[in-house]
Structures are given as structure tokens and as C-alpha cells.
Amino acid sequence: MTQPEVKMPIRTARLADALTTAIVVLDAADRLLYINSAGEQFWDTSYGVVLKQGFTPFFEQNPILAKAVEEARLMEQVVTLREAELVSIHGQTRIADCTITPSPDIAGANILLELTDVERHVRISRDAQLHAMQISTRQLMRGLAHELKNPLGGLKGAAQLLERELPNAELREFTQIILNESNRLKNLIDRMLGPNNRPQMQRINIHEPLEQVRRLLSIEAEETLPGTPLQWHFDFDPSIPDLLADRDQLIQVLLNLGRNALQAMSESGTINPTLRLKTRVLRQFTIRQTLHRLVLRIDVENNGPPVPDTLVESLFLPMVSGRAHGSGLGLSIAQTIAEQHQGLLEFKQKPEAVRFSLILPLHPPLPGQDTHGQPHQETPS
Secondary structure (H helix, E strand, C coil), X not given: CCCCCCCCCHHHHHHHHCCCCEEEEECCCCCEEEECHHHHHHHCCCHHHHHHHCXXXXXXXXXXXXXXXXXXXXXXCCEEEEEEEEECCCCCEEEEEEEEEECCCCCCCCEEEEEEECHHHHHHHHHHHHHHHHHHHHHHHHHHHHHHHHHHHHHHHHHHHHHHHCCCHHHHHHHHHHHHHHHHHHHHHHHHHCCCCCCCXXXXXXXXXXXXXXXXXXXXXXXXXXXXXXXXXXXXXXXXXXXXXXXXXXXXXXXXXXXXXXXXXXXXXXXXXEEEEEEEEEEEEEECCEEEEEEEEEEEEEXXXXXXXXXXXXXXXXXXXXXXXXXXXXXXXXXXXXXXXXXXXXXXXECCEEEEEEEEECCCECCCCCCCCCCCCCCCC
């Protein structure tokens, strides 16, 4: 017999959907009465799925939570879990503070679950520290570049004058070496400074540049991974609205992330090399102290080797590379482009996957919000 659906009052539901705390309301048989938007994101599911199957599968994956709910029911008292490690339906681990309230004052309700993601405090603080470090490093690099360009320009000019005066063509070969190396150093300095052109913003469907990236990477994979076919996994949300961005710069960022993945899998001899592209919309997401109502997250994930722990904290700084022949500029430039779009790059790895995420606002930030310490939600994968 199908359980009749119990709905919260519209005003109450809207208020709960505005919260960044995950809210789940269950009846005595662990059937869903209500879950807010943050709850869907926390458990990586949808209202319809939980309504159909109930909450039992989540309790089976999280015995610590199931035991706490049972205790709250038996004792008829609020039970609290601190920094509990919980697993979503798709295996994503989250660290959360949980409050379990029995017999809440909601029609038909038996249990009220409130879950607060505590990882976001560390994430927001870490992002702020890394951003400050990146700004300081870029200022240092700009100063260094200015000091290098002056003598480099003089060296190049002197080589050009010397070349005109040399009667012997064989000697001019040496001045050509000086000029070529001077140009190479100038190009390196310019790359260290990052992109200096302002983004040419226009409305784009993000899946169009992603398709261009896929085509380019498929061609490059034939050379980077000879004899080993690259496996592609796509997980796109077709409902994502158009994004205001510079199409070419986004392609540059995504190509850089994809090429890094191909090279890492090639150098490590990864069996069944796999590249995964995923798009999702996240709600109530904080980017450097600014709360955005909606953001787009683009994941570029591969099954190559993990990034060494010694590089994780400095991964986006210039001249930092985990590869013997890497310049250490690609990720720094990609982060600069993300920042020019008011977004950021994030990095996360598990034993079986390395993931870089490009996060970009879909709408202007919420007005009048001081977001320091405010929660930010991330759709687990």
C-alpha cells in the first residue's frame, strides 16, 4: 500500500530550502516526509528517489547514524553526533555534525535529522589562505618579471646591434642564439605573469566548449597514450542555464586539466586510463567569502596516480610541478582565469581518482551577505 505523501506548508518548505543545513523528516517506518535542497545535495540523491525507497538504504550504509536514531526513539531525547563520517548513496564520504530529534512538532513526523557539513569550515579557511598566498606569489612574480625584462631587453638590443656589425655569417649564428634564447625567456616571463587580456564575456552553453575539449583531447590521447584506448565517462546536467564567460579561456582551462590527466596516466602506465567529465549546479556556495545562490561545477576526473602530499598545498602556485619536465605554470594560469570569472579551481583526490573542479558563479552573489563562516554546499560525486 502506497504511503500518502505528507507535505510541509509551502512557506516552511521554502524557508527550509534556503538553509545550508541538511534537513530530513521521516515517519516511524523511515519513510520520507520531507528533505530540503541541502539534504538532497548532502546525500547525493533527489526527493523522488528517497520518497520511493525510503531512508533505510542510507541507514544501512551508515550504521552509526542508524544506531543514533534508534537511541533517540528509545530514549525520546535529542541525540547529537559530532564529526560523524557519513557515506552518501554513491559512496561519497562527508564529515558532519548530526542532531536527531524524536517526535518533532511536524504532522506525521517521527524523526527530524539535521546535518551540518563541518568540512566546509576548513575548506573556506583553506581557500582564503591559498588565495592570499597566490596573490602574494603573483605580486612577487610581477616584480621579478619587471626586474628581468629590463636587462633582457638591453641584452636583446645589444645582440641585434652586434649582428649588424659582424661581417662573418658564421659569427651571426651566435647572435641568433642570444636572440632566440632572449625571446624564449621573455615568453616564459609572460607566461609566469599569466593571461593579461580581460575575458570576453558572452552567454554560452557550457557543454559546447566541453565537446570541443573532448574532441581535442581525444586526438591528443592517441599520441599521449599510444596503444591504450582512453575511456570516456560523461555525466552532464542538460538543465544547466547558459553561463556568462569567455569561451576560449574556459577551453584553455579545461584543456590544461585534461592534458595534465593524460600525461599523468601515461607516465604512470595507468591500466584502462579513464577521463570523466561531469557538470552540476550547486546551491548556496561560498567563493572567497562571497555567497552565490547558484554556481556551476565542472569536474575533470581521472584514474591516474595521486598527487604527492608534498605538492597538494602548493599545487596552484607558479613554478610548482610534479612532473620532471613540467613548467609548473599551467595550473597557476588556469586558476588565474577562474578568478577572472569570479570562480576558483578546487582539487580533491581519493585512492582511485584525482579530480579537479572548475567552479563558476551562474548568478550574481547574494546581496548584503557576509559569508565568512557560512556553509557552502557541494554536490558529492
